[in-house]
Amino acid sequence: MKEGYTRVTKVLSPFTGYRTIPEQILQAKAALGTRTHQVIHSFLKTGGLWDVDDEIKGYVESMRKFWGDGYPIKEIETRMYCEEHLLTGEPDLLIEGPKGLTLIDWKTSVKENATWKLQASGYAHLGKQNGYDIKDIWFVKLDKLGKEPEIFKYKKDIPLFMKCLEIYKMFFSKEENLIIEELID
Numbered sequence: 001m002k003e004g005y006t007r008v009t010k011v012l013s014p015f016t017g018y019r020t021i022p023e024q025i026l027q028a029k030a031a032l033g034t035r036t037h038q039v040i041h042s043f044l045k046t047g048g049l050w051d052v053d054d055e056i057k058g059y060v061e062s063m064r065k066f067w068g069d070g071y072p073i074k075e076i077e078t079r080m081y082c083e084e085h086l087l088t089g090e091p092d093l094l095i096e097g098p099k100g101l102t103l104i105d106w107k108t109s110v111k112e113n114a115t116w117k118l119q120a121s122g123y124a125h126l127g128k129q130n131g132y133d134i135k136d137i138w139f140v141k142l143d144k145l146g147k148e149p150e151i152f153k154y155k156k157d158i159p160l161f162m163k164c165l166e167i168y169k170m171f172f173s174k175e176e177n178l179i180i181e182e183l184i185d
């Protein structure tokens with residue numbers, strides 16, 4: 001990742017509600033999501049599965065139910081940048097879907113988060129800045145028990161995401177430094 005760029009997910013972090021969750025729980029959930037994504041992306045690249053531990057087995061099975069015979073893959077985990085706003089993000093997948101270029105993001109959350117629509121819009125903005133004409137956006141919430149996943153289809157709302165980016169820059173981008181400075185004083 002280029003130095004000095006802010007991730008779309010970091011911009012939205014103040015709005016997720018995760019600040020009230022203990023750090024060790026967030027870290028464990030992040031590790032589970034990372035392992036799940038790694039296995040899914042390996043499967044998409046090679047067609048094979050390995051290192052599927054019991055904790056992520058259901059998520060992977062849920063993804064396979066969604067994937068079925070598959071879709072034409074355009075990109076897997078492509079980091080995109082917006083030079084104007086020093087913004088970056090890495091959607092999980094770009095495929096050729098029924099409406100054209102479709103962005104997919106895998107989710108292992110228990111329920112939809114209100115920021116997903118904004119994350120989708122941030123990724124759509126990055127896609128546009130990087131020459132991708134994204135026609136459809138699907139966030140696929142995988143099921144822990146291996147059942148059919150829930151698919152959330154979002155419309156782009158780039159102006160709303162840009163408002164969040166502006167608020168983030170105004171109030172939250174320096175927050176970590178401010179907290180440390182307050183403790184030192």
